[in-house]
Each structure stands twice: as C-alpha cells, then as structure tokens.
Amino acid sequence: MGPGRGLRIAGWVLVPLGAVLIVGGLWLRSAYPGHTVPSDSMRPTYAPGDRLFAERIEPSEVRRGDVVLVSVPEWGITEGLAVKRVIGVGGDRVTADERRVYVNGKPLAEPYVAHGDPIGGGPAFDVEVPKGRVFLLGDNRGNSLDSRFHQDTSPGGTVAVAAVRERVADSPLGALGALAGAFGGGVVLVVGAGLGIGGWLAGRAARRRVAPAAPPYPAPPYPAPPHTHR
Numbered sequence: 552m553g554p555g556r557g558l559r560i561a562g563w564v565l566v567p568l569g570a571v572l573i574v575g576g577l578w579l580r581s582a583y584p585g586h587t588v589p590s591d592s593m594r595p596t597y598a599p600g601d602r603l604f605a606e607r608i609e610p611s612e613v614r615r616g617d618v619v620l621v622s623v624p625e626w627g628i629t630e631g632l633a634v635k636r637v638i639g640v641g642g643d644r645v646t647a648d649e650r651r652v653y654v655n656g657k658p659l660a661e662p663y664v665a666h667g668d669p670i671g672g673g674p675a676f677d678v679e680v681p682k683g684r685v686f687l688l689g690d691n692r693g694n695s696l697d698s699r700f701h702q703d704t705s706p707g708g709t710v711a712v713a714a715v716r717e718r719v720a721d722s723p724l725g726a727l728g729a730l731a732g733a734f735g736g737g738v739v740l741v742v743g744a745g746l747g748i749g750g751w752l753a754g755r756a757a758r759r760r761v762a763p764a765a766p767p768y769p770a771p772p773y774p775a776p777p778h779t780h781r
Contacts, residue, residue, distance in 0.1 A: 586620060586632065586717075592689035592696070593618070593634050594665050603634070605717035613685060613712050615640055615654070618719040621687065623710055626701055632716055635697055636663075639678070639686035641712070646677045652688075665691040673699045678707030685712050 588601040596618070597603065605620055613619065620632040639645035643654055652659045652669050661669045671692025676699050680686050686709050689695025698708030 586634075588634055589631060590634075591694050592691050593636075594691040594694075596663050596690045597634065604720045606720045608715070608718045610683075610712040610715060613637060613640065613715050613718070615643075619685075619687075619715045620717040620719070621710060622714045622716055625705060625710075626696065633687075634719070635687035635689055635695075637685050637715075638688050638698075639680040639709075641680055641682035641684055643680045643686070644678070645680060645686045645707075647675055663690050665693065668692060671695070674702075676702060676708070678702070678709065680709050681706050683712055684709035685715065 586603045586605060588597045588599055588603060591599055603620075615637055617637045618634065619637055620634055622628075623633050626633070638652065638659070639654055644656070646653045647670060649670060652661065659669070665671070669692060671694070673692055673695075678686055678698070684706065686698045686707065688697045688699065698710070701708040
C-alpha cells in the first residue's frame, strides 16, 4: 500500500459517515423537539424552566394521561404551546365532585397532582367530550388555566385534538440521539477530512522523494586536436 493510502481510505469512509450522522441527527432533532416549561400549571411534574423533550404525534395517537403541548389561541395563549394533561378524549364523560375527578363514572387515580388535590378549588364540570376533541387539565389544579375555565367559549372547555402538536416523550433518548448524532457526525466529518488531507500530503511527499534525478548535462565532445606534421 502506497504512502498515505490508508489515511485517504479512512477519509473516504469517515467523511460520508459524518455527513450521514449529521443528517440523521437533524432529522431526529425535528422529530424530538425541545421546549422550556413556561408556567407553574404542571407542578410537581414539571416546574417553570424545566426542559422537556417531546415527540411529534398524529391526532389519532393522543391518549388519556398523555402530557401534551397544545396550541390554544382561543384560551388567550397566542405565543408558544401550553403544556397540559389529557384527561378525556372523544366520547368520554368527565366529571368532578368536591374530592375527585371521574372519567366515565370511574374515579381517576391521579398520583401526579400537586398537594394530592385533584380539584384545587376550581369550577365544577360535567362534560361529554365531543369526538375529535380532548379535555385538558394541569397537574397543579390550584394554579392552571385549563378546560375547566373555558367551558363557555368551547364545547365543555375542550380543545380540538388537531391542536395537539407534540407529546412529552417518556424517555429523552430520541432527543439525546439527535444531539449525539449531530455533534458526533461533525467530529467524524472533520476527522475524516483531516485524515484524507493528511493522506494526500503524505502521498505527494513520497512521490517527490522517489522522483528520478535528472541526468547530468552531457559534456560536449571535445575531440583531441589533430596532430600536425611539419
């Protein structure tokens, strides 16, 4: 193998690999966007300033219990996304008494609510969730502007399921993979480019060392002067 050939081969392999990792990392980054929690409404699950990793989902994938990021300009939230928990989906009946929340007549187990209080002094509700809509509550029921407070402006305070943009991911592995892919891909690409350039320089230097020396300039023939006889 010629001088520098191994380095050049490594460069040919690593540069495309780095590009693939960067593209994959950017794709994962778009699939698992990050957000900062904007308010106190999801305590103790999430506090203001916490970093969330979400995943993009289709409306048909929304389930009860999901923590979602939703666009609700009709609630006066014109910038960013609200973070709420899905309590009821289309066809559910969601009600509350002074102590608990019920879905389809069954008490809802909610170990995540702040201070162990699923009501939080909010208004009563008895809502049949229309098809294609969801009923949303914050985990901090005493400090969350959610479906309870918008029953007069939309059907039972519900929100169109199409307004759900993302779901908080159970695991940040997708987002971490995005960061690792983009960063690692950049490192691999730079290293590959460096190796390729190093191999090219090494090969060039070797070719210069083994180049044949130019033949000496031939001396002109100087024939001996002819003998003269006198």
